[in-house]
Every structure is written in C-alpha cells, then in structure tokens.
C-alpha cells in the first residue's frame with residue numbers, strides 16, 4: 001500500500017471512529033457485507049429453499065445494511081472538521097491550488113468513485129432481489145405459514161398453480177403497486193400481532209383481482225361456445241357405484257368479430273353491463289340493473305325484498321365481473337363428496353373396498369380440533385369400522401386399506417384447515433347453484449322489472465343435462481343415445 005493510500009485509509013478511520021453514529025454504521029456495514037454477499041449468492045443459486053431465509057436476507061439484513069451505510073455517511077458528514085484530513089473541501093482546494101498535485105486528486109476521486117459504485121451496486125442488488133422476493137409465491141404463500149396455508153394448498157392443487165400469486169392479486173397498474181405494498185405491510189403487522197381474522201373474510205376488498213388480469217390470459221368473448229362437462233361421482237353404497245353427470249354447458253361467447261354475445265359469458269361482453277346491489281358478502285342480492293347497447297337501464301328487483309329496503313349492511317352497487325362467478329378460480333375448496341370423488345376417480349382411494357365412500361365420508365366430516373388430531377381420527381375411524389365389519393379385509397387387504405386411509409386424510413387436509421377455522425363449506429363457489437347460491441342469487445325467478453319481465457331461470461338456459469348420476473359409461477355412448 002502506498003503512503004497515499006494509507007493516509008486515505010487513516011483519515012477514513014479517523015472520521016468514522018470520531019463519532020458514534022458512523023462508528024456504529026461502519027461496524028454494521030463491515031460485519032454484514034460478507035454475510036449478505038454470500039447469502040445473496042446462495043439465494044440466486046437457489047441453494048436454500050426456505051422462505052425465512054429470503055426474509056432474513058432481504059427484509060432484515062438488507063435494510064440493516066442500508067441503514068448502516070446511511071449512518072456512516074450522515075455521521076461522517078456531521079462530524080467535526082478536525083482530523084478530516086484528506087476528506088475535506090479545504091484539502092481539495094489546497095491540492096488544486098498546488099501545481100503537480102492533480103494525479104493525487106485523481107486517485108482520490110477514483111477511490112471515492114469506486115467505493116460509491118460498489119455501494120450503489122450492493123444496494124441495487126439488495127433492493128432488486130428483495131423486491132422480487134416479496135413478489136414470490138414462496139413469500140406470499142409460505143412465509144406466514146399458518147395464515148396463508150389454506151390459500152397456498154388450494155392454489156397448489158388448482159389449474160393456476162403456475163401463475164404467481166402477485167400476477168392475480170396485484171395489477172400491473174403503478175397505483176396498485178403502492179397500494180399492494182401498503183396493504184402488505186399492514187398484513188405483516190396483523191400477522192405479528194395476531195389480529196387477522198380467522199378465516200380471512202371474502203370477498204376481499206384490498207388486492208381483489210381485476211377483470212383485466214384474467215383477460216390477460218383468458219378471453220371469454222373468443223370462447224367457441226358450448227362445452228361438454230363430465231363429472232365422476234361414487235355413490236355411498238356397498239359397491240361405491242361409479243356414476244356420472246354429463247351436461248352441455250352453454251358457456252357462450254361474446255361480441256367478437258361480429259359474433260353476437262350469448263350464453264353464460266354474455267354477462268361480460270363489452271356491450272352489456274350488469275350491475276347489482278348486495279350484502280357485503282355478495283350472497284344476498286336485492287337489485288340487478290342491466291344496461292344494454294342502447295344505454296337504457298332495465299332494473300330487476302328481488303320480490304323477496306319488496307317494501308323492505310332496510311336489510312342489514314349497506315347495499316353498494318357494483319358492476320359484475322369475472323370474480324362474481326369465478327370467485328374460486330384457484331383457491332378451490334371442495335365439498336367432502338367432491339373431494340372424495342376426485343380421490344376415487346384417480347385411484348388414490350381404491351374403489352374396490354366395500355362401503356369405502358360412505359365410511360370415508362363419515363370419517364372426514366367429523367369435527368377435529370387440529371390437522372394432527374384429524375389425521376389420527378380419520379385413520380382410527382375407518383380402520384375401526386373395517387375391523388368390526390370386515391375383519392378379513394383388514395387381514396388380507398391391509399395395504400389397500402392403508403392407501404384408502406391416506407387418500408381420505410389427504411381429502412381432508414387439502415380442504416379443511418382447523419387452525420384458520422376453515423371447515424367444509426366455509427368458502428363457497430359461485431359457479432353453479434348449490435343450495436340456491438351462485439347463479440341462483442339472480443336466476444331464482446324472483447327478480448322482476450316494473451313491467452313484470454323476469455331474469456330467466458328455465459333449466460335449459462345454462463345447460464342441457466344429458467345424464468344425471470347415471471352408471472358411468474363411455475361418453476361416446478351417452479352422446480349417441482341422446483341424439484337418437
């Protein structure tokens with residue numbers, strides 16, 4: 001090291017050690033720099049797959065490092081001028097006035113520029129990777145494990161499991177960006193102080209996906225028209241009889257290249273607007289307004305509310321969008337029947353054990369205090385019943401029985417989350433019309449205009465049921481027999 005370099009270093013150390021703020025800052029920076037550097041390298045390589053690791057790097061060490069730098073700089077700036085040696089304006093002036101000293105200044109400027117560059121680079125990397133971390137599925141879904149587990153698990157089992165959380169929940173609009181970060185900070189506090197509601201209330205108000213977001217990937221106006229839907233079910237009898245419901249769903253199309261909007265996606269065609277007033281949970285609807293291409297308003301009122309305006313809750317009006325039907329596109333919570341039917345259709349629960357559907361259903365619909373007691377209870381319940389009623393199966397087909405137990409446990413764990421007070425049916429899908437919900441919130445036959453026009457509810461409006469709970473057979477045969 002030349003004499004010059006050691007003098008620069010000396011005055012740096014002098015400045016730093018002369019006041020407590022920059023000394024503290026200096027210590028933080030020196031200690032954190034190598035740790036951060038190595039951690040970020042590890043993280044970029046994906047060596048450590050733990051959401052808390054990212055949290056530690058980007059939301060604890062990163063900001064602390066930047067704080068250290070700020071302390072260091074602010075401290076040195078406000079420190080007294082004595083002993084500043086090489087780092088004062090006076091020194092520069094003096095040097096500049098002496099001929100032959102320019103190369104020294106150049107060196108000093110070079111050193112300062114290099115240090116500034118390295119610092120900016122590190123701060124840049126920390127901020128950028130830190131930002132990406134807070135946008136990651138790992139942070140959103142796994143960091144607050146207990147709170148987000150239900151959404152994360154259902155998401156993982158859904159068709160959108162490769163769409164990052166932020167893609168749906170945070171619009172690309174910059175106003176949304178700040179909104180989302182503020183909302184995120186609020187949520188972190190809620191988790192820290194355990195003030196979040198269990199279960200999380202829906203419909204969500206902050207960060208609710210926008211119609212535009214869905215339309216970035218799906219364009220209902222381009223849908224070709226009707227689709228054929230086949231549902232596999234298993235009856236709760238001895239043979240677990242495999243049946244099917246088959247229907248032609250009129251999902252429709254809209255306003256695209258001259259095609260007239262029709263069918264189910266007529267609601268979101270751009271020439272029509274459907275507005276409605278409802279309770280805050282959107283489950284009870286009192287008034288629907290339809291605005292067509294001629295801009296005339298047609299108002300349908302729910303006859304159940306005739307004369308009674310004062311229902312609890314403010315009846316705010318909103319424009320119908322994708323989420324008013326697709327409120328569960330990715331956090332799909334199934335009913336116990338559906339959950340078991342899917343496990344049986346895929347062979348995860350073998351369907352050749354007598355009464356397995358009925359017994360599994362009985363076991364998974366009992367109330368359990370936690371996921372662990374549920375796992376234990378379901379096994380005990382199912383095995384206990386077979387020991388009593390089919391002891392020879394327990395003896396000869398134990399592996400098959402254990403497989404069925406594991407499948408039933410999975411069906412439970414994927415849909416019920418006792419720690420968040422989420423039971424069967426806590427979150428309901430608005431697709432379809434189970435128990436008068438979903439489509440029947442409006443298509444109930446009770447919505448009438450002043451002139452007596454009704455929102456239609458005839459069974460063929462939305463689908464043609466080709467088979468209902470009929471013995472499973474080749475779809476080709478079902479179609480052929482219904483054509484004849």
Ligand code: HEC
Nearest residue numbers: 140141151155160163164165168200202203204327330331
């Ligand atoms: C395909 C789009 C999409 C993706 C991807 C997505 N969500 Fe959602 N999310 C929604 C919709 C739609 C709702 C329901 C909105 C409503 O009813 O108000 C929702 C609701 C929620 C809720 C409120 C509770 C509930 O179940 O309704 C939470 C919490 C949530 N999402 C977290 C996440 C997390 C964490 C991820 C990533 C692991 C994620 N979301 C990924 C669309 C999405």
Ligand code: HEC
Nearest residue numbers: 159160163167168209213214215216217218322323326329
């Ligand atoms: C980044 C692209 C992307 C975004 C954004 C997105 N989806 Fe999807 N969506 C997909 C993919 C991919 C599939 C799976 C297709 C498949 O497996 O056949 C899918 C499937 C679906 C399905 C069919 C589900 C099923 O059970 O077969 C529906 C309904 C759907 N999305 C609705 C929505 C809604 C509503 C939104 C907005 C909240 C949305 N999607 C946002 C990409 C996206």
Ligand code: HEC
Nearest residue numbers: 211214215218220227249251264267268321322325326431
């Ligand atoms: C009036 C209710 C309603 C609205 C509003 C609605 N959908 Fe749908 N959508 C449905 C129904 C019902 C289905 C068929 C569900 C099924 O297959 O089980 C469906 C099916 C879909 C599918 C799957 C199509 C396929 O070929 O399988 C996608 C994707 C989709 N909708 C996207 C959207 C998007 C994006 C919007 C908003 C622009 C939207 N939907 C608005 C009711 C609606």
Ligand code: HEC
Nearest residue numbers: 262263264266276288290325431432438439442455461462
């Ligand atoms: C907020 C109220 C509301 C909800 C919820 C709703 N609809 Fe509608 N729907 C309407 C209105 C209003 C009309 C138009 C009635 C008219 O033309 O007089 C309509 C019309 C329709 C039509 C006929 C479209 C055409 O002209 O071809 C279909 C099909 C339909 N709805 C299916 C559904 C399905 C399926 C669901 C549930 C997934 C659903 N709707 C949920 C309000 C609603």
Ligand code: HEC
Nearest residue numbers: 231245431432433439443456457458459461462463465468
């Ligand atoms: C406003 C549209 C609409 C009307 C009117 C309607 N349905 Fe549906 N129905 C649906 C939708 C959407 C589904 C769900 C499809 C799915 O599961 O994706 C459904 C599902 C069904 C199913 C299958 C349920 C299952 O087991 O999975 C049956 C059966 C059914 N409807 C019968 C009827 C009958 C009977 C009527 C007349 C009283 C009727 N529907 C009127 C929209 C409608």
